Amino acid sequence: MHSGALHGKHVLVTGGASGIGKACAARYRAEGATVFVADINPTSSDEIQLDVSDSAAWTALIASLPPLDVVHLNAGIVTPGRTQGDPSVIPLSDVTDEAYRAITGVNLDGVFFGVRAVLPGMVEQGGGHILVTASMAGLGGMPGDVAYTATKHAVVGLVRSLGASLQQFGVCISALCPGFVATPLVPVEAREFITKEMGLPVIEPSRVAEAAMQAIAARSHGSQWIIWGEQIKQYLAPDLGLV
Numbered sequence: 001m002h003s004g005a006l007h008g009k010h011v012l013v014t015g016g017a018s019g020i021g022k023a024c025a026a027r028y029r030a031e032g033a034t035v036f037v038a039d040i041n042p043t044s045s046d047e048i049q050l051d052v053s054d055s056a057a058w059t060a061l062i063a064s065l066p067p068l069d070v071v072h073l074n075a076g077i078v079t080p081g082r083t084q085g086d087p088s089v090i091p092l093s094d095v096t097d098e099a100y101r102a103i104t105g106v107n108l109d110g111v112f113f114g115v116r117a118v119l120p121g122m123v124e125q126g127g128g129h130i131l132v133t134a135s136m137a138g139l140g141g142m143p144g145d146v147a148y149t150a151t152k153h154a155v156v157g158l159v160r161s162l163g164a165s166l167q168q169f170g171v172c173i174s175a176l177c178p179g180f181v182a183t184p185l186v187p188v189e190a191r192e193f194i195t196k197e198m199g200l201p202v203i204e205p206s207r208v209a210e211a212a213m214q215a216i217a218a219r220s221h222g223s224q225w226i227i228w229g230e231q232i233k234q235y236l237a238p239d240l241g242l243v
């Protein structure tokens, strides 16, 4: 059941060709939005080719789009050579410089460059919502993929840092923090291990899309949204009282 909550809105979703981004793009469309999908691997001619880690590409993309009401910075990868949900700990020395640069490029630079590119337009039009797909690994220490956990904590920090100060411009920024989600990032064997051996939930991407809609409606500045099993819960870090 959809309410048309995004009727007439322009929405951009990065990493929208697969998994969580694809489910969110479909939900935004169902809610009445015009949705632009940008992905490094577009799967149709309607999708825009974008490497989120390329700041010049961000500038060109934003110049080519109409004013955006919602920007969902969702593209992300695990450290090359790792599998999401693999609990085994690997020595940091096994993470090559190239793998480290790749994951920080997509998961952290991709979000930083995206926020930096879209903010001036939102400030000028007097409003908007930036939604970042972080992870539960952005709130707690996930063993195994240390670099992934570090990048997700970093983007949660970015959201918290900007949350209060963007309020005066009518711009909201918030983070989605899902647990394990059934997408190509978590191969089927890993999903089975997570549910059967670890006893943890693996949810459908549509559940994250539901949380995204709740976050957009709530406009809670600098908030994190925990999506764990059937639970969708808003979380706010302590206010340092600096804004």
Ligand SMILES: NC(=O)c1ccc[n+]([C@@H]2O[C@H](COP(=O)([O-])OP(=O)(O)OC[C@H]3O[C@@H](n4cnc5c(N)ncnc54)[C@H](O)[C@@H]3O)[C@@H](O)[C@H]2O)c1
Residues within 6 Å of the ligand: 014, 015, 016, 017, 018, 019, 020, 021, 038, 039, 040, 041, 050, 051, 052, 053, 074, 075, 076, 077, 084, 106, 110, 133, 134, 135, 136, 177, 178, 179, 180, 181, 182, 183, 184, 185, 186
């Ligand atoms: N699946 C999970 O369990 C899970 C849990 C928590 C958070 N997340 C996060 O959700 C987000 C989406 O992941 P997913 O699970 O849907 O994975 P996915 O692999 O299904 O989708 C990721 C998409 O991002 C795109 N992408 C990768 N690098 C890119 C780049 N440089 N520029 C543009 N697009 C790029 C991919 O082509 C793909 O379409 C990621 O940020 C991920 O870290 C996933």
